[in-house]
Amino acid sequence: MAGLFESIFDVMYLVLVISLGIKMLFIKEKGAKTFGLMAVLLGVGDSFHLVPRIMAHMTENGMERFVSILSWGKMVTSITMTVFYLLYYFYYKRETNKNNKGMDILMYALFAARVILTLLPQNNWGSAEPNLTWVIIRNVPFTIMGVILMVLSYKENKLFKKFSILIFLSFLFYLPVVLFADKYPLVGMFMLPKTVAYFLLAYFGYKKYKSEFSGMDILEFSYISLIFGLAAGVFFREFTKYFKFNEYSMLSVLHTHTLVLGFILGMIIFLLISSLGKKDISKYKIPVNHWIFGMLFSITMMFIRGIYQVIGNGAELFNNAMFSGLAGLGHIALSVGLIWSMLLLISDFRIVKDK
Numbered sequence: 001m002a003g004l005f006e007s008i009f010d011v012m013y014l015v016l017v018i019s020l021g022i023k024m025l026f027i028k029e030k031g032a033k034t035f036g037l038m039a040v041l042l043g044v045g046d047s048f049h050l051v052p053r054i055m056a057h058m059t060e061n062g063m064e065r066f067v068s069i070l071s072w073g074k075m076v077t078s079i080t081m082t083v084f085y086l087l088y089y090f091y092y093k094r095e096t097n098k099n100n101k102g103m104d105i106l107m108y109a110l111f112a113a114r115v116i117l118t119l120l121p122q123n124n125w126g127s128a129e130p131n132l133t134w135v136i137i138r139n140v141p142f143t144i145m146g147v148i149l150m151v152l153s154y155k156e157n158k159l160f161k162k163f164s165i166l167i168f169l170s171f172l173f174y175l176p177v178v179l180f181a182d183k184y185p186l187v188g189m190f191m192l193p194k195t196v197a198y199f200l201l202a203y204f205g206y207k208k209y210k211s212e213f214s215g216m217d218i219l220e221f222s223y224i225s226l227i228f229g230l231a232a233g234v235f236f237r238e239f240t241k242y243f244k245f246n247e248y249s250m251l252s253v254l255h256t257h258t259l260v261l262g263f264i265l266g267m268i269i270f271l272l273i274s275s276l277g278k279k280d281i282s283k284y285k286i287p288v289n290h291w292i293f294g295m296l297f298s299i300t301m302m303f304i305r306g307i308y309q310v311i312g313n314g315a316e317l318f319n320n321a322m323f324s325g326l327a328g329l330g331h332i333a334l335s336v337g338l339i340w341s342m343l344l345l346i347s348d349f350r351i352v353k354d355k
Contacts, residue, residue, distance in 0.1 A: 045080025225262020
């Protein structure tokens, strides 16, 4: 049961943080683009570790079965997180207009040391027995980077103080996992609050640049749905091919649901609202958010159930009714949002017609 809910959490986190990143890449300010790149990198990098964890939860003895890809996924995530903090340092410099060549050299040196140490064979990547000594060694420069960024950020404005606290919390929950999770698996649950801290870091960055709700939000959602829909199609093809699975699974319809409910419907609603010529469409914000959340939760459940169908080998790890019930919550929210949005559109079109 815990594995299912962790999987739901992981998928929603990945989709949300990547979506926030893409939305920030649309914003003109350079700071927003830097933060957007950070968020996309964060989500894509974490997916190399979290998707294998989801796979492990969806089959018996999954942690042993997928120990190799879980390990390699950690390696990729270790590198992308290091790049994430280096980008954050660039962002800090740009926003505060502070330049310190000595600090630049130190951060570059720590970055290089972390990446090189992570790539060395002594880490035993792909093995069921990681080298604890090297786990500690490779995290020393990474932790120093984090401490430096915490201190620098805390000296700045209110937003940077929030960033500082979130970086502190991320390391607070991350280090026990690094040191003790292999011996005490339950310690791995600390990765959940660590993930929340990273998501909030991306979210606060997004809020700094986010303007009022507008038609562009719907258009951007449509575009993001297109990206995820195409990615879902590729994932379905390659995932089922790798596991030699030729039967029906939710993965086979995941991309079509995403494209229709997100991309196509998003474009239609955007065009309809745009045709009204209204500048203030704030009343659409709540129903549209219902629709987006409902779709996100629905495709999350489809993704997880699809993986379960492909690699579960028929094991009854979870009750099918539970999958259906949880997916139903997403469908309800999605339906409410769409119906509500259409009712508002009908009302607005009647007003325009009466004029």
